[in-house]
Amino acid sequence: MIDHPVLHRMVSKLAQRATLDEADREALLSLPFRIKTFEPSSYLVREGGPTEESTLLLEGFAYRQKLAVSGDRQILSVHVPGDFVDLEGALLNVADHNLQALTRCEVAAIPRKALRELIDSHGRVAHALWVDTLIDGSIFREWLLNVGRRDSKERIAHLLCEFAKRLELAGLGDENGYTLPMTQEQLADCTGLTPVHVNRTLKALEEAGLIVRSGRSVSIPDWERLRDAAGFSELYLHLDQAA
Amino acid sequence: MIDHPVLHRMVSKLAQRATLDEADREALLSLPFRIKTFEPSSYLVREGGPTEESTLLLEGFAYRQKLAVSGDRQILSVHVPGDFVDLEGALLNVADHNLQALTRCEVAAIPRKALRELIDSHGRVAHALWVDTLIDGSIFREWLLNVGRRDSKERIAHLLCEFAKRLELAGLGDENGYTLPMTQEQLADCTGLTPVHVNRTLKALEEAGLIVRSGRSVSIPDWERLRDAAGFSELYLHLDQAA
DNA sequence: TTTTCTCCCTATCATTTGTTAGATCGTCCC
DNA sequence: GGGACGATCTAACAAATGATAGGGAGAAAA
Numbered sequence: 001m002i003d004h005p006v007l008h009r010m011v012s013k014l015a016q017r018a019t020l021d022e023a024d025r026e027a028l029l030s031l032p033f034r035i036k037t038f039e040p041s042s043y044l045v046r047e048g049g050p051t052e053e054s055t056l057l058l059e060g061f062a063y064r065q066k067l068a069v070s071g072d073r074q075i076l077s078v079h080v081p082g083d084f085v086d087l088e089g090a091l092l093n094v095a096d097h098n099l100q101a102l103t104r105c106e107v108a109a110i111p112r113k114a115l116r117e118l119i120d121s122h123g124r125v126a127h128a129l130w131v132d133t134l135i136d137g138s139i140f141r142e143w144l145l146n147v148g149r150r151d152s153k154e155r156i157a158h159l160l161c162e163f164a165k166r167l168e169l170a171g172l173g174d175e176n177g178y179t180l181p182m183t184q185e186q187l188a189d190c191t192g193l194t195p196v197h198v199n200r201t202l203k204a205l206e207e208a209g210l211i212v213r214s215g216r217s218v219s220i221p222d223w224e225r226l227r228d229a230a231g232f233s234e235l236y237l238h239l240d241q242a243a
Numbered sequence: 244m245i246d247h248p249v250l251h252r253m254v255s256k257l258a259q260r261a262t263l264d265e266a267d268r269e270a271l272l273s274l275p276f277r278i279k280t281f282e283p284s285s286y287l288v289r290e291g292g293p294t295e296e297s298t299l300l301l302e303g304f305a306y307r308q309k310l311a312v313s314g315d316r317q318i319l320s321v322h323v324p325g326d327f328v329d330l331e332g333a334l335l336n337v338a339d340h341n342l343q344a345l346t347r348c349e350v351a352a353i354p355r356k357a358l359r360e361l362i363d364s365h366g367r368v369a370h371a372l373w374v375d376t377l378i379d380g381s382i383f384r385e386w387l388l389n390v391g392r393r394d395s396k397e398r399i400a401h402l403l404c405e406f407a408k409r410l411e412l413a414g415l416g417d418e419n420g421y422t423l424p425m426t427q428e429q430l431a432d433c434t435g436l437t438p439v440h441v442n443r444t445l446k447a448l449e450e451a452g453l454i455v456r457s458g459r460s461v462s463i464p465d466w467e468r469l470r471d472a473a474g475f476s477e478l479y480l481h482l483d484q485a486a
Numbered sequence: 487t488t489t490t491c492t493c494c495c496t497a498t499c500a501t502t503t504g505t506t507a508g509a510t511c512g513t514c515c516c
Numbered sequence: 517g518g519g520a521c522g523a524t525c526t527a528a529c530a531a532a533t534g535a536t537a538g539g540g541a542g543a544a545a546a
Contacts, residue, residue: 048478066384069474072392076384088377091370096381096479123366127334130373133380134331138339140383141309141319147391148435149315152503183523192391194504199525215512231312235291236339395533426493437534442495 006058007108009082017241018128027122031115033108038062038101044086045099051089053109057081060105061181065189066097075189077139078102078163078182080170087133090115103181135238142236147192150231152201155191157210157230160218165234177212177219205229249301250351252325260484261371270365274358276351281305281344287329288342294332296352300324303348304424308432309340318432320382321345321406321425323413330376333358346424378481385479390435393474395444398434400453400473403461408477420455420462448472 011028014020020028033056038044044055044062055062057079064076064085076097079085086099090112119126139162146158163180167173180187184202185195193201205211210226212219220226254271257263263271276299281287287298287305298305300322307319307328319340322328329342333355362369382405389401406423410416423430427445428438436444448454453469455462463469 064384066388068388068392068397070392074388074391076387088380091374092377092381092481093483094478094481096481097384119370120366123363123369126366126369126373127362130369130376131334133373133377134335137331137376137380137383138335140380140387141307141340144319144383144387144390145309145311145317147387148317149311149313154311184525185523195523196505196525197503200503203525235337238335238337238339240336427495428493438494439496439535440533443533446495 004058004108006082007056010056010084013082014125014128014132017131018124020124020128024122024125027118028125031110031118033110035106036109037104037106040101040103042101043098044101044107045089045095045097047095047098049095051086051092051095051112053111054084054086054089054115055099055107055109057083057085058106058108061102062099062105062107063102063186063190064097064099073189074192075186076143077136078190080166080172082170084129084132087115087129090119102186131241135241138236138238143190152191152193152197153204154230155193156187156198156201157205157226158232159187159190160205160211160220161227161230161232162237164220164223165237165239169239175220175223177217179217181216247301247351249325250299253299253327256325257368257371257375260374261367263367263371267365267368270361271368274353274361276353278349279352280347280349283344283346285344286341287344287350288332288338288340290338290341292338294329294335294338294355296354297327297329297332297358298342298350298352300326300328301349301351304345305342305348305350306345306429307340307342316432317435318429319386320379321433323409323415325413327372327375330358330372333362345429374484378484381479381481386433395434395436395440396447397473398436399430399441399444400448400469401475402430402433403448403454403463404470404473404475405480407463407466408480408482412482418463418466420460422458422460424459 007029011025014028015025035058045051047066059081061078061080062085063078065073066076067073089095119129146155150158164173164175164178167178168175172178184198188195188198191198202211202213206213208229209221210229212221250272254268257271258268278301288294290309302324304321304323305328306321308316309319310316329338332338362372389398393401407416407418407421410421411418415421427441431438431441434441445454445456449456451472452464453472455464
């Protein structure tokens with residue numbers, strides 16, 4: 001067991017999702033793992049591949065994606081440090097999507113077997129992890145609404161709102177702004193748009209005074225206005241999800 | 244406890260997802276519940292509302308949906324008899340989406356409290372139910388890809404392929420065809436299209452010989468061709484997911 | 487039978503978004 | 517400094533999809 005600050009943050013996050021006693025925390029912290037580093041755009045997991053390990057993201061950003069037969073890519077979710085990505089891997093036999101590094105990132109890779117033993121022996125930990133996957137599911141549903149039924153401005157604005165909230169939780173920004181670790185092409189793949197149109201849309205949002213950009217930093221002069229333009233409501237993030 | 248055939252089908256489905264012993268099955272079958280009937284388009288659960296009960300769909304079809312502020316609706320998933328819908332309700336404090344009856348349907352409504360006790364006391368049952376929610380999550384991801392990165396023909400074709408597989412599993416159709424319980428407007432809300440365009444697209448699929456329609460029955464003269472046109476691969480349904 | 491209602495279907499036109507092709511800008515590397 | 521590179525940004529045009537409007541068919545109700 002190593003002593004990485006993100007590990008502790010992860011444990012406190014889980015502790016909000018189910019009542020964990022000292023033994024539960026202990027069991028979580030003594031999970032075996034290997035530290036691995038991935039370069040930007042390298043694959044952590046491939047669709048159709050076996051699921052040997054789950055990964056706790058320690059540093060950097062990663063995303064899940066799937067490819068259409070046309071080769072077009074859809075980004076399914078973006079993960080920040082502290083996220084337990086690919087928890088499905090412990091329970092499902094085959095990966096149904098790809099997991100790719102967004103920035104250079106460092107992860108703790110936990111063997112499937114150890115994780116399953118933890119789940120089988122520690123009901124409350126299993127409960128907390130389950131809630132984690134349910135919140136992931138809620139975010140997928142919101143993205144589905146985003147891509148299916150919002151126009152490009154709302155769509156991008158919504159994504160920016162979600163990042164603001166989630167980066168704030170991860171201690172990497174706040175409602176006033178943050179540094180977006182994505183290219184416009186990746187934003188396009190999150191929203192089902194083309195890079196050209198993302199560019200147009202960002203420009204339009206900026207002209208409307210909803211955001212101010214400088215490089216990849218986004219600042220949000222008026223959170224309420226951006227939120228309203230996006231139709232954003234944080235309900236789906238289940239931030240209240242205490243035990 | 245009543246003796247509904249769908250209950251037993253549900254238990255065998257779960258038994259494929261984790262090893263369940265006799266006590267586990269017994270516990271599942273003796274969950275308390277109330278039988279309720281819902282008329283088409285009535286709400287079983289409302290977004291933002293409390294989550295008092297989870298519902299096992301016994302007969303009929305239901306769907307989850309969310310509304311954009313514009314009033315546009317996105318259908319998130321469609322459920323068939325035997326599906327344990329709204330299992331999130333047992334673990335999350337607030338519903339993040341609506342659950343609506345597609346056809347007249349009959350459900351067993353299980354109190355949140357009883358379900359949580361079952362989960363806490365029967366680890367293997369919890370495991371099986373967790374896997375169920377993970378497969379739901381996988382389907383959300385595929386829908387996200389569908390809506391985000393497939394054009395209208397592929398999108399509709401993909402939806403028709405998924406229904407074929409899932410209705411087959413529920414004993415309500417097969418790869419040769421089935422009766423679709425949805426209007427074109429609802430298909431539009433599943434795919435992020437407009438009803439007019441769904442109509443055009445269905446016509447185009449029929450003219451291409453990929454499907455034959457008669458009322459709401461769809462027959463599939465050549466499964467391989469439809470599958471290829473849709474870019475459909477059943478991997479994401481995790482049909483293999485045995486213990 | 488007539489009425490009413492919902493759904494299906496189509497035509498026409500409008501709009502959003504996509505495509506293609508480059509120009510520009512900053513950074514890294516030599 | 518001078519490329520080389522990836523990312524951003526723009527313009528002009530094309531294509532897919534949306535909006536509006538209404539006809540028609542079938543089922544249920546009166």
